[in-house]
Amino acid sequence: MGRKKHHKSNTPASQSHPKQSPVPPPPLAPVNIDPGGQSISLPEESPAPPPTHSLPEPPLQLKPSKMPSAMVDTILVTESPVSAAVQALLRVIETYNGSTVNGLISELKSAANANNVVKQGTPVLTKSKLAVNSACAQFIRYATLTLSSIEAEDVSKCREQMMCEGLKYLKRCERSIEKISRWAVTLIFDGARILVHGDSFVVLETLRCVPKNIYFSVFIVLDNDKVATFFEDNYNIDVSVVRDAEVGTLMESMDLVLVGAEAVTKNGGIINRVGTLPLAICSREMNKPMYVLAESFKFSLLYPLNQEDLPREIREDPITNRIRVDYTQPKYITFLVTDRGLLTPTAVCDELIELYT
Numbered sequence: 001m002g003r004k005k006h007h008k009s010n011t012p013a014s015q016s017h018p019k020q021s022p023v024p025p026p027p028l029a030p031v032n033i034d035p036g037g038q039s040i041s042l043p044e045e046s047p048a049p050p051p052t053h054s055l056p057e058p059p060l061q062l063k064p065s066k067m068p069s070a071m072v073d074t075i076l077v078t079e080s081p082v083s084a085a086v087q088a089l090l091r092v093i094e095t096y097n098g099s100t101v102n103g104l105i106s107e108l109k110s111a112a113n114a115n116n117v118v119k120q121g122t123p124v125l126t127k128s129k130l131a132v133n134s135a136c137a138q139f140i141r142y143a144t145l146t147l148s149s150i151e152a153e154d155v156s157k158c159r160e161q162m163m164c165e166g167l168k169y170l171k172r173c174e175r176s177i178e179k180i181s182r183w184a185v186t187l188i189f190d191g192a193r194i195l196v197h198g199d200s201f202v203v204l205e206t207l208r209c210v211p212k213n214i215y216f217s218v219f220i221v222l223d224n225d226k227v228a229t230f231f232e233d234n235y236n237i238d239v240s241v242v243r244d245a246e247v248g249t250l251m252e253s254m255d256l257v258l259v260g261a262e263a264v265t266k267n268g269g270i271i272n273r274v275g276t277l278p279l280a281i282c283s284r285e286m287n288k289p290m291y292v293l294a295e296s297f298k299f300s301l302l303y304p305l306n307q308e309d310l311p312r313e314i315r316e317d318p319i320t321n322r323i324r325v326d327y328t329q330p331k332y333i334t335f336l337v338t339d340r341g342l343l344t345p346t347a348v349c350d351e352l353i354e355l356y357t
Contacts (some may be wrong), residue, residue, distance in 0.1 A: 015118035081128040082135045082297055085112075086170045088317050089139050093162050100146075101158045105144060112136035126318060127325075132270065135173065135297040138355055142169045172339070178296040181209040184293055187337075192216040192255045192336035195247070195283075198273040199227045200260025202293045208257075212236050219250055221275065244275050248282055257283045261294040266303040266352055268330035268345025270294070271310065274323050280332035289334040295341050299352055 092111050096104045112133075143162040184206040188194065193219045196203055196218055207218060208231065217238040220227055225241040242250060257279065261270040270276070270292050283290045304310055304327050330345030337343075340351060 046239050066112045082131050082173060083170065085132045085136055086139055086166070086173060087145075088137060090163065090166050090170070093143070093159055095157060096155075099155060101147065101155060104155070104159065104162075105140070108140050108143070112140060117260050126314065127262055130300055130302075130314060131295075133299045134263065134300045137301075138297055138299075139166060139169050141356055142166065157205045173295070173297050176297065176339040177205055180293055180295065180337055181206045183342055184291070184337045185210050187256065187291060188214065188216060189255075190214045190216065193253060194218050195254045195279075195288075196220045197259045197276055197279050198222065199256070200273075200293065202295065203258050203260050204230055206293060207231070207237060207299060208234055210236070217252070221247060221279070244278075247279055251282050251288060254283075257288055257290040259290065259292055261292050261298055262325060263298050263300040263302060264292070264336065264348060265327070266292050266301055266349060268333065268336070268348040269304070269306075269332065270328050270336075271300075271302070271314070272328065273323050274326045277326040277332075280328045284332050290332060292333055292336045294336060294338055296338050296351070297356065299348065299355055301352065301356065321335060 004232045055321055089108055089111055092107055093104065098104060098107075125308050129226060143166045146161055146165060147158055156325055180202055188207075188210050190213075194207070194216060196207075197220075199220070199222060204227065210216070212234075213236070215238075217240070218231070219240050219242050221244050228239045228241055231237045231239045259270075259272060259276055259279070261272045263271040265271065272292075280290055307315075310325065310327055315323060330348075333345050335342050335344060336348065338351075343351065
């Protein structure tokens, strides 16, 4: 419509060229002259140079918008230690120049067992070690799963097959948060009051994916209020940062509890930020559902029976030597929301059998 207005206001042919003038009017460039969008051009024998007196095209006005959540997920997960570790294993396959498949698998296991997988020269953070170890073990399982179908002992063909399966696993890891969000948003209803423990990205991103016509309140148990800025563009979310000492007082007015996890254990329990266990006990005593949002690459073969069974290098902060995580038994968990679906704690063992065997 902008060009149509410019044509009418700047090239009034009936006024610029009276009937008594024998000189024909100068040719015009093709323009839209009807609402249907049809274009009429002058004959080819009289081509017209582009007019120099026409008004410039108005600049395109773009409304400020956020990046789609799926794209945010892909970018952030791609930069995560888990993705960096998987890509490191893919490079092992790509650069292998040995002559046996067993040698390649041995190199993969050596790279996976090394807990010093680095990302841009920085060692993996303590809170990511469990996820990295689980993801590497699952990667080797997926990459070698179909090798039995290759009859030839051609190492190059095996490498090609392993690269193909490994890339599929990497893509699955990158899309895990998007899938979890699709399941978890169905648990949130209009007017809900939600208690969140910590700053788990999968939990916070899920809350941002809730439809804008659903208004709810979020109470985040955290030491600082920086996470509140994560929701500043979401007018339908009322965010409050609370102390862990307020959990017992607030719990009776909550509708549900959402937490993340650093690892999901073999019996369906979770290892997560310290304070998750008392939060879970409180929610169960007050009959409030507790949902754990966790990616399937965090499913671990660990089977702790109590807090002392956690590895010390995982349980304690290496700098302050203070306890940083605790173990929450499966009896306190209502459901686990994963990229493999909505699971009960007892169903985790079946999923682990499929993931690791």
